[in-house]
Amino acid sequence: MTIRASRLAPTALASLIAACALGPAHADEVQVAVAANFTAPIQAIAADFQKDTGHTLVAAYGATGQFYTQIKNGAPFDVFLSADDTTPQKLETEGDTVKGSRFTYAVGTLALWSAKEGYVDAKGDVLKQNAFKHLSIANPKAAPYGLAATQVLAKEGLTDKVKDKLVEGQNITQAYQFVSTGNAELGFVALSQIYKDGKVTSGSAWVVPAAMHDPIKQDAVILNKGKDSAAAKALVEYLKGPKAAAVIKSYGYEL
Template sequence: MSQPIARPVIALLALITLGGASAAEVQVAVAANFTAPIQAIARDFEKDTGHKLVAAYGATGQFYTQIKNGAPFEVFLAADDSTPAKLEKEGDSVPGSRFTYAIGTLVLWSAKDGYVDAQGDVLKSGQYKHLSIANPKTAPYGQAATQVLDKLGLTAQVKPRLVEGQNISQALQFVSSGNAELGFVALSQVYKDGKITHGSAWIVPAEMHEPIRQDALILKKGEANPAARALVDYLKGPKAADVIKSYGYQL
């Protein structure tokens, strides 16, 4: 009598043990512009796979330095394609794991309603004291902002007014707090489900700067971690794609 009961119990215990063993944590370096989307994706990822995503947010260039210095990141979601390509070339990633997960959009934004016009002519008016951008040396969105200013012939005019954030999150903070009247930020930071969430904005035409192709890859430290591979696969799936598009990115 006891044997038929014991077998299902043993099988159930084995399944529980196996489920616990297969769930893992993945350490992810995430470009600051992708903060809101990855937080939304992380919830679904954990629910759907059992794996947990632990994210750190910052500037792509700073993450490169940290990775080269041995930081424990296993997956890198950059704000450009050149930094992941460099890491790939230098042997710091799992071969064949690099792919473009999003194409970013730059926006000139103000926390004030009606302050930024639909063509961005406010930049030429000179009626502002501070223009916020991310550090162009470490943040691709900052580099794109400088390209736009060059294209408009405004580089010299706005130079005394520039306020640089260490990354795109700090650039946004300067504008949100009122320390800068306007700034170049990532559309994803002020956009959700087809509209600007607050303030006023000029969505910069893509042809005014180099494409902001955002690549991801699995780093060497994540090579043996099933959660790292699972995350990359999940980012390529339809559920993540819907979230990414809802924040104004192209795929």
């Protein structure tokens, strides 16, 4: 690029030189492993993050347990946004994270959902009536929302009664898809998958009271691969800021 000094005021020239010399050099990509329940919020946050910082967020989505295995096997992630707090804590204990970088970025809410209007009542009594043929949940061994679902069934005394009706997804996205496609009449999903700006966006749902399962505290952490990454550090700070907080709350999470 050729800059003609005679056509620019001194201050404009200085700004343009600074932008050309410094801007691109400071922009970077951050590779992020994102729990499937947080897909919609992080996609919304990513655009503002890039606009505000110049960094690009590249996300992969999946179950928390599967990401743990991938990280232990050397997957090239800089930051991990988990669906629980125990997996990042375990990685921290095992020396796979940057010390002091772990924090809770959201507290998730579980919902019982059907794609059919009026199918799920506001108190979740449809579970006790047990008239459905298929109930979708995420794999409780890999997905914290799936574990929470099993805790709700146990608390309601329904574990044995519905065990032959369970349709198990690898992660919360697949559990949602089983219901949205009609392969299951209803299922336990993350509230964030069916909720935006104060209301359920489709079908019918029971928002499960938090007291019915262990808290779904979702922690973020910088992994060792991201220890020298300015983009990784910028993302963690951005997730703690007001813009990200507004997006996260709009999808039904607590902070």
